[in-house]
Amino acid sequence: MSFKENILCANSHEYVLKNDEKNCTVGLTDYAIEQLGDIVFLELPEVGDEFAKGDTFANIESVKAASEIYMPVSGKITEVNTDLLSSPEALNEDCYENGWLVKIEHTKDDDEFNDLLSYSDYKEELE
Amino acid sequence: MVKQTYLHDKHIALGAKMVDFAGWHMPVQYTSIIEEHKTVRENAGLFDVSHMGEVFVCGKDATDFLNKLVPQDIAKLDYEKAVYCQLTKENGGIVDDLIIYKLGIERYLIICNASRVDEDINRIANLKNGFDVEIDNQSHNYSLLALQGPKAVDIMKKMGYDIQNQQSFTIKPAKIAGIKLLVSRTGYTGEDGFELLVENEKAQYLWDKILEQGQEFGIKPIGLGARDTLRLEAALHLYGNDLDEDTTPIEAGLSWSVPKDKVADYSGKEVITEQISRGVSKKLIGLEMLNRNIARHGYEVYFNGEKVGYVTSGCVSPSTGKNIALAYVNNNKEICTGSCVQVMIREKLHDALVVKRPFIQKRNRVK
Structure with missing residues (x-):
């Protein structure tokens, strides 16, 4: 199964991938990246920072505009994709395998995943 | 309702990402803003800027009338010359920034911002009392294509246009690819280039022709996204961002476009003259x-x-x-x-x- 087939997406275009019971990978969907265009700036949180579902945890800027990135589920940051900070334009190539933003430890219960969509449902909703 | 230029179908066919801009459905980018930007700096780019306004001002008093509207001295504008200026209010604030072209004796063309055409027309019409002048808003009848970049000259030459006697900030009637148009050596990128004013019905043909003839020079269609980064690098003002009705040309760093020796009165002259002598x-x-x-x-x-x-x-x-x-x-x-x-x-x-x-x-x- 590919990365994309396992992710769950928020309407605000973030995805979360469950790695095991507690640990998840969080990023932005390719649709979001395409809409933003050339990515030129990324600001990510620090390991240990905690956020509730819906909180702004990162900021991204394309040539045209600045956008906030929201937590798809509540969690504590366990790892940050620091490579992206020096070359945010890499997101235009890959926002999944190499282009994830943070890894988190999910801190609330699994109900938080209920309103997220599978990638195919998410794409369908965009049509 | 959102308006479409006569080149709308072309943009869609080229796969442009479209946005609403000043009431128009316009291409913001075709591939990537950064790529398109570099194309204009290194080779040449073609822009659809048909959303911009074209207003013809003609009549016995056209020169005197325009001279009342802007700080630039229109009486000193030569035939086929263009000048950058601002439509000012009594308080010196800027209603819009424009290029005025002298097309003939008491015959002028104003090119203004899409977002300000209505404001401009209102203001111009309100001040026309006592002047023998006709104001003809032709924005809906004309398309405007901008060909910009270091290779723009080569492309114009290849299309049979003699650029020899056309300096920057001049306009000339011409015939290119069998089409009658007005060629102005102006732009909004900081590069050398041309703006081509053509009747709507001929716009698609001209667009295709320029892209075809420009291919060997690396021409690409360029969206409004790169237009914005290009103009900002060149520090050219954008109305609504860097200019507004509460800002005067002097405050905006546009003193170079405000002649100190202009005799005729114009809207905002008192405030602007005061700012020149006392500071802002x-x-x-x-x-x-x-x-x-x-x-x-x-x-x-x-x-x-x-x-x-x-x-x-x-x-x-x-x-x-x-x-x-x-x-x-x-x-x-x-x-x-x-x-x-x-x-x-x-x-x-x-x-x-x-x-x-x-x-x-630049x-x-x-x-």
């Missing part, structure tokens, strides 16, 4: 961020811990990779080229250097 309370500066953060429209500017102004335009400069911005600040002598200010970005202050404008070497003035 705010001024436009160029900024270069000292980290990767980008200053955007509306962000606050600080100096020595005090709020002194706000950013009006900002982006990453695709040519230099630096983050550049235009900002208005209090006219404090200590805030000058080389001084360090701070921009409030997401509740944190980030250092920025005050730098000279433009941010790049190459648009050709004799």
Whole structure:
């Protein structure tokens, strides 16, 4: 199964991938990246920072505009994709395998995943 | 209803990402803003700027009438010459910025911003009392194509156009690819280039022809996204961002477009003359961020811990990779080229250097 087939997406275009019971990978969907265009700036949180579902945890800027990135589920940051900070334009190539933003430890219960969509449902909703 | 230019189908066929801009459905990018930007700086780009307004002003008093509307001295404008100017209010504030072209004896063309056509027409019509002049808004009948970049000249030559006797800021009637049009050597990119004013029905044919003939010179269609980064690198003002009704040409750093010796009266002359002799309370500066953060429209500017102004335009400069911005600040002598200010970005202050404008070497003035 590919990365994309396992992710769950928020309407605000973030995805979360469950790695095991507690640990998840969080990023932005390719649709979001395409809409933003050339990515030129990324600001990510620090390991240990905690956020509730819906909180702004990162900021991204394309040539045209600045956008906030929201937590798809509540969690504590366990790892940050620091490579992206020096070359945010890499997101235009890959926002999944190499282009994830943070890894988190999910801190609330699994109900938080209920309103997220599978990638195919998410794409369908965009049509 | 959102309007479409006569080239709308072309943009869709080219796979452009479309946005609503000033009431028009326009291409913001075809591939990538950065790529398109570099194409214009290195080769040539073709823009659809048909959303812009075209207003013809003719009649016995046309010169005197226009001279009343803008600080530039229209009486000194020669036949087939163009001049950049501002439509000013009584308080010196800017209603719009324009290029006025002299097409003939008492015959002028005004090209104005899409977002301001209605305001401009209102203002012009309201002031026309007592002048023998006819104002003809032809915006809906004309398309405007901009061919910009160092290879623009080669493409025009290849299309059989004799650029030999056409300097910057001049306009000439011409025939290209069998089409009658007006060719102006102007633009909004800081590069040499041409703007082609053509009847709507001929726009698609001309668009295709230029892209075809320009292929060997690396021409690409360019969207409004790159138009914005190109103009900002060249520190050309954008109405609504860097210019508005509460800002005078002097405050906007446009003194060069306000002749000191103009005899005729014009709207705002008193305020503007006073500002020239006594100085202004705010001024436009160029900024270069000292980290990767980008200053955007509306962000606050600080100096020595005090709020002194706000950013009006900002982006990453695709040519230099630096983050550049235009900002208005209090006219404090200590805030000058080389001084360090701070921009409030997401509740944190980030250092920025005050730098000279433009941010790049402009190459648009050709004799």
